[in-house]
Amino acid sequence: MGRPSPLDIYSLLDKSNCKDCGYDTCMAFATDLLERKIRVQDCTHLMQAKQAKNREKLIKLVTPPQKPVIIGTGEREVVVGGEEVLMRHQLTFYNETAIFIEIADDDSDLEEKAKYLTDLTIERIGDVLKINGIALRNVSGDIEQFKLAAKKLNEASNLPIMLCSLNADSLLGAAGEIKSKRPLLYAATKESWEKIGTFAIQNNLPLAVVSHDLDELMSLSATLQKLGLKDIVLDAGTYYGPGNVSVTYDNIIQLRTAAINKEDKNAGWPVMGVPAAYWSQMKIEGDKDLWKHQYEEVIMGAIMESIGTSLIVLHTGQLKDEIWALLALMTLRQ
Numbered sequence: 001m002g003r004p005s006p007l008d009i010y011s012l013l014d015k016s017n018c019k020d021c022g023y024d025t026c027m028a029f030a031t032d033l034l035e036r037k038i039r040v041q042d043c044t045h046l047m048q049a050k051q052a053k054n055r056e057k058l059i060k061l062v063t064p065p066q067k068p069v070i071i072g073t074g075e076r077e078v079v080v081g082g083e084e085v086l087m088r089h090q091l092t093f094y095n096e097t098a099i100f101i102e103i104a105d106d107d108s109d110l111e112e113k114a115k116y117l118t119d120l121t122i123e124r125i126g127d128v129l130k131i132n133g134i135a136l137r138n139v140s141g142d143i144e145q146f147k148l149a150a151k152k153l154n155e156a157s158n159l160p161i162m163l164c165s166l167n168a169d170s171l172l173g174a175a176g177e178i179k180s181k182r183p184l185l186y187a188a189t190k191e192s193w194e195k196i197g198t199f200a201i202q203n204n205l206p207l208a209v210v211s212h213d214l215d216e217l218m219s220l221s222a223t224l225q226k227l228g229l230k231d232i233v234l235d236a237g238t239y240y241g242p243g244n245v246s247v248t249y250d251n252i253i254q255l256r257t258a259a260i261n262k263e264d265k266n267a268g269w270p271v272m273g274v275p276a277a278y279w280s281q282m283k284i285e286g287d288k289d290l291w292k293h294q295y296e297e298v299i300m301g302a303i304m305e306s307i308g309t310s311l312i313v314l315h316t317g318q319l320k321d322e323i324w325a326l327l328a329l330m331t332l333r334q
């Protein structure tokens with residue numbers, strides 16, 4: 001399906017030029033809706049019951065082949081995905097790659113790090129650079145510790161939160177504490193999809209789906225959509241070592257191509273990557289050559305940004321003296 005025109009959108013509006021939305025004409029509203037400057041719900045007339053049919057048609061018309069997903073709430077909420085093209089020069093990328101920094105749930109400096117990341121701003125050639133969220137990892141393996149850390153993080157920061165645990169009970173326990181913050185749940189697998197998916201549906205939360213096999217990932221996406229899930233983020237894995245970086249690259253490209261060029265509904269979601277996986281996959285001896293390991297992680301982040309990955313999770317960047325890593329990646333995505 002080709003890109004709609006402002007006239008296609010205008011035909012589904014009530015054409016009253018009421019100005020309730022702040023625009024002088026419905027055509028002006030249609031033009032900015034096409035450019036993602038506003039949302040369908042900003043037209044109060046469309047939200048009326050009698051306009052339900054036109055509203056649904058309009059939502060379907062303006063929804064890009066890679067659907068957008070909102071993580072978080074309030075002024076720092078982040079939209080990931082929502083792209084219409086594979087490469088930025090073909091049109092534009094509407095939503096920059098979101099950068100999330102991971103923090104362990106048993107980190108004694110959790111609140112201090114969260115406040116630092118929340119307040120971090122750098123102005124560069126007219127743009128204010130910020131990170132987009134915090135990924136809280138259940139490193140302790142303890143459900144109560146994870147729940148407590150989630151509450152502490154929620155109080156210390158207004159950044160969007162990604163809750164990371166492959167233990168369904170831990171994940172849902174922590175999510176229950178901060179569900180009003182609309183965290184991204186990470187993650188559903190072939191073993192846990194039903195339990196976690198049901199919780200995500202009941203609480204209107206976005207859910208990351210993980211599988212190293214693309215066919216299985218598509219099957220999980222299809223099954224969760226059939227179950228009723230409205231917001232999905234896809235993760236096909238991040239791999240390091242000889243030959244493995246190309247696998248990571250190919251998986252992301254395949255998912256984005258299937259979504260945008262082939263309009264595959266199961267692939268039509270934001271795609272995420274986890275450069276932070278470096279620290280669990282590679283042999284690291286203490287702090288020896290620490291910067292080299294950090295550099296490898298940042299290179300993976302740069303690769304992912306360069307191919308339109310919707311969201312990346314980093315380990316490097318928690319500390320003030322690691323600002324070089326964040327500055328490089330925030331600059332690259334400008």
